[in-house]
Amino acid sequence: MFRFNVNSTYLFKIALLLLLPSVQMSITCAQTTMHPLANAKAVIQSGQARFTVLTPRLIRMEWTSTAPFMDKPTLTVINRNLPVPKFSSSVENNDLVIRTEELELRYKTGSGKFNADNLVVKALTPPHFFSWSPGKAQKGNLKGTSRTLDNYDGDYHIWDKKKMELEDGLLATDGWTVIDDAQKLLFDNSEWPWVTNHPAKDYQDFYFFGYGHQYKKALYDYTQIAGRVPLPPRYAFGYWWSRYWSYSDNEMRDVVENFKSHNVPLDVFVIDMDWHQTDSLRTKYDVFDQTKHWTGWTWNKRLFPDPANALSWMKTKDLKVTLNLHPASGIAPFEEPYQRMARALNFDTSTRANIPYEGSNKKFMSSLFDQVLHPMEKTGVSFWWLDWQQWANDKKIPELNNTWWLNYVFFTDMERRNTTRPLLYHRWGGLGNHRYQLGFSGDAVISWKSLAFQPYFTSSASNVLYGYWSHDIGGHQFGPGSDQKLDPELYVRWMQYGALSPIFRSHSSKNANLNKEVWNFSGQYYDALKNAINLRYELAPYIYTMARKTYETGISICRPLYYDYPEDEEAYQFQSEYMFGDDMLIAPIVEAMDKGQSKLKVWLPEGNNWFEWHTGTLLKGGQKVKRSFSLEEYPIYVKAGAVVPAYKQTKNLSVQPDKSVIAIFPGADGSANVYEDAGNSKKYATEYASTSIISKYLSGRKQEITIRPRKGTYPNMPLERTYVVRLLGAEMPRSILVNNKKMNYAVEPGINTWNYNGKDLSVEISLPETNCARQQRITVQYDENDKIDVNTGLVKKFRQLSKTVTALKFKDADIILPELVGRCEETNRSLSYYPSQFYKNLRYFESQFSNLSQAIIETTNKDNVKWFEEQLDQLKNN
Known part of the structure; x- marks a missing residue:
């Protein structure tokens, strides 16, 4: 593995001396284990520079003005003690040269801080050669995600009048990425690791990922140093019902019973802000400059006279419940836990002031859990919806991102205490937040543009391992100039996409026109909405299997096509398409129908044939095809031969x-x-x-x-x-x-x-x-x-013919169907009834399908014949 000459032996001795003050730190917090000190066999030191070979594609590069080097975990990087990969180290013409199977690093010994003149890393394996030095700009970053979709109409902010700029991700077509970790805050080595400042000194700390187009390997390498994506509980992959509405106990029960009576599965019931009591002041903002009434910790007894009984009833229905939190304004005097918190914190209550929120204060956060949140959890709150994001950074540690830190604290509190899996529903706070699972994307505008943007937004988030975005399916709020009505077709297409997204949750603003419950729709919309939810549950075992793979590999359920097809230009161009697990390609419908059909262009990658599930068509890979779909159909392309675990019917995923x-x-x-x-x-x-x-x-x-x-x-x-x-x-x-x-x-x-x-x-x-x-x-x-x-699309033909014949009877109730029409329309049933005549009946259908319109000419009027012909002509587009 190593090859030392005289110079390298000297350097190794220096490294040992400088490493002596370091102490191996293994910080364990339930399943989150931190091993920040690297294996000494992976470390090469040259004076004030230190290099750690973490994987064949990943090298840590440090330079320090004063010893020692930094061996504590940062908020982003928590593990460095990895299996030592095969590499060599030598000094050639005063250059320290480190070679792995895929990279070569050269550093001019004794030349000081890393710069373009003294450090270079090159790729050693074809076909994607590159050369990097400090300061080199990346040109092809494939982007990551953003904190929120609040007030975005697609990727356009309706009030700021600006397009969204996604944060950079871990992947780029350049073939390399660098994480600068020098100024990141650190974890201490306490039993519950807590944030601490980075030592103030001149320090460089780069993590260089050189992967070419091996995108999946790059993400896996990142999980090795930044931690895995935890596996959410199985129920999280079911359907969530959420609405910003002042539900009472009675109303909540009525909604749940309606789900049951309509035979619609449900796993999670979300209760938004109105669950808690607020003070009586009518001012818009409170003393913390927060929107009035957002922070609250006391059940509103006008809506829930006995919260424990309400939550107990939900448990008998095998439902999980989450409550919305905005902790920014601390604990107000009128709150039920105010006195308990004050005693725990030795807070002076004589002025009747709010106990202020202090996220970086360990005693405050511990007391918040012990005195306020844990008691509510014991009554039946399953997990928390952490909605607050108004203060960007902590008041006492300006570098600490509040969103990031709250996610860590809430998640690890559950992780430390519970025997069940921790689950948190929150905003994106930055690199490292993938360790805290589920994201809440916020208040997107209700529009086709928003639906069109979300598939790309969701799949690109996998480039930072943030693979569990939960969107307000159907949109949150109407935009300026909207007619304030929910388009049922838009909602159906959004729900169909939602069923094939990471977390499936309907939500909307407090608007009486936004009634997204399935039973508020009728006819084909009702059927399509139910089918979307049932499809989600049908695919639950497949989704759960893929979620386990996310835990093991870092590859999200919804991810861009270029993970699997990195050399195909189309994989980067068709940004709305995405892989849903290993075996399904989804091409979302994001525009309104034309004459009863949604038409779109689909790219099917080479290397597989693809089965268009809802039409029963096997298509060859390596082509772009124009396809059309009725309201109940969706472009789900399954790899030929795929074996997909599924459920037949289930109440929810807890059963x-x-x-x-x-x-x-x-x-x-x-x-x-x-x-x-x-x-x-x-x-x-x-x-x-x-x-x-x-x-x-x-x-x-x-x-x-x-x-x-x-x-x-x-x-x-x-x-x-x-x-x-x-x-x-x-x-x-x-x-x-x-x-x-x-x-x-x-x-x-x-x-x-x-x-x-x-x-x-x-x-x-x-x-x-x-x-x-x-x-x-x-x-x-x-x-x-x-x-x-x-x-060859027979499934679609059968479906369309049955719908058309049924509709024709409503146009002409006295019509007597010709034998040819009746026999063709009943072909699917005949196949089941007469197994021995399978080939005969199918060939009859195929040979006579084009004659159907001619057959009804003498049985109804010309307008009906023309309409009938137009309905069947739509099938020719496929």
Whole structure:
């Protein structure tokens, strides 16, 4: 690993002397472990310069005017004791030369502070060579995120009249990034690490990432020094209901019961600011220059006469509850916990002044938790919505960002005390905040522009590991000049995007016109909204599996296409498209429909074929295609052969469903490792299990699916499970064997039978309940003498034809459908009823589809014929 000559041995001795004062510090706070002192074998010192090889792509570079070097954790970098990568170190012509497998660093020994003349880092591996020296400007930063979307219409601020400038991220097309950590505040070494100032001295502290286009490796390297992205509890990936509204106990219960009566799943109920009491003064701002009534710590008994009982009732419904907090104004005299806080802080109450908020004061924050927040948590508050962001920095430590620090303090308080996973819902505070999970993006304007901007905003945030943005789905407030009405189509498309975003939460301002509850819509809008929420729950096991991958790799669920396709220009150009986990590409619909169809141009990367889920179309990768979608359809492109874990139906994610679904998409072999754990245990790092599922196409028109024995364990893990294997875009099988035993066909789904769903051309195989430690093998035999391509958009044709025929009957109630029309419209049902006539019925449909309009000419008037023809012509666009 090392190669020393006389000069390098001398330098090494100096390094040992300077390192003697340092003490290895391992600060453990529940799962957040800080190991700030690097392995000595990774450190090379040259006089006042020190270099630490952290990974083949990451080198720390320090220069100090006076010893010692800085070995404490900063707010951003908490770990430096990493496995030592392979590298060499030598002195060549007075240059210290460090080489890893991917980088070469040269520093002129004894030349002082790092500058463009004495330090250079070069890439060693093709195809993305680069050379960097201090002061070199980065040209292709791919950006990160921003603190908030408050008052933004898309990326345009409606009051400041400026476009948003996203912060720089960790990735750039230049192939390198530098983090300057020299002036960052530090953590002390107390049991609950607390902020402390950086020593005042001339100091340089650079972290150089040289990765070319290995974007995923760069992000993983960052997690190694800045900490992992914690896995949120499973319930966080369900649907959240939120509204800025002065809900009472009665109203809250009514909303929950409406969710139940409409069979809409729900996991989290958010209660905004009106939960708490406020003083009676009518001034706009308080003595802390904060908006009046925003800070509060006492339940409003006019709305919640018995808060503990209200929260207890919510718990019986398996719902989690979060309350909104704005702590800026401290604790006012009228607040219920005022006297307790005053005693804890020895605060003089004689003047009846507010106890001021002091975020950097450990005693104040500890007392706030002990005297105010912990008691409320015990009554049933699941986690906190930390909404406040008005003061940029701390009053006593000007360099301390209030948002960043509050996120740390609240999250780690939960982490230290609870056996369940900490969860916080907050604003972005800067690098390092990925350790505190969920973001609240704020009060975006209700518009198509805002919807169009959010997919890019969300995926680019993964470039700083902030992968769990939660948006106000449907928008928060109307912009200037708006007609103050919610466009139902816009809301549907926003909800469809929300179901495929990191955290799925509806929210809006306190406006009587913003009634986003599903039951306030009707017809196709009601159906589409319910379908969006149900899709979220259907995909919950897939989403949760990908969230585990985020914890392990740093790669967010929603991320830009250039992570996977870095050499394709289109991956950078199609900014709205994003990967949703490893196997799905989403092309959001962000414009209103034209004649009942949303039309858009989609780029499908090469290397895979892609299954357009809602239309049943298998498309070739490596092309740009124009596609169209009705209101209930959405552009979800699944990799051919993907194996996607799913649920069939569930109340919410706190309640495990009886059946698990394995959805297998057509067109290629595929596999998946399905993740599971206890759902909310803090010990998920070691207590979990996974099940490997493999799908292969064999010779002789066979498909084989293997569910391997589950590996791993966690408390209360179910020993047996019932699986439904769903083969999408599949022909009618001739036979199905499960563990070499023939399974019977049934028209309707049943236990230990298989059926064919003609509406989406899928096979459903209902396996009997089986011990998860046993392997299961399903062999599907297709017809060896006949074959038909069912993935040509037939699902969309079936759907559109059924809708059109039904609507035609309402236009002409006395119409007698011609046999050809009736037979074609019922094809999907016939496929299920008559398995042996599968190919005959499909070929009849395909051969007669173009004759449908002609067939009804003699059965209705010309206007209806023209309308009927226009409806079916829309399918030609695809």
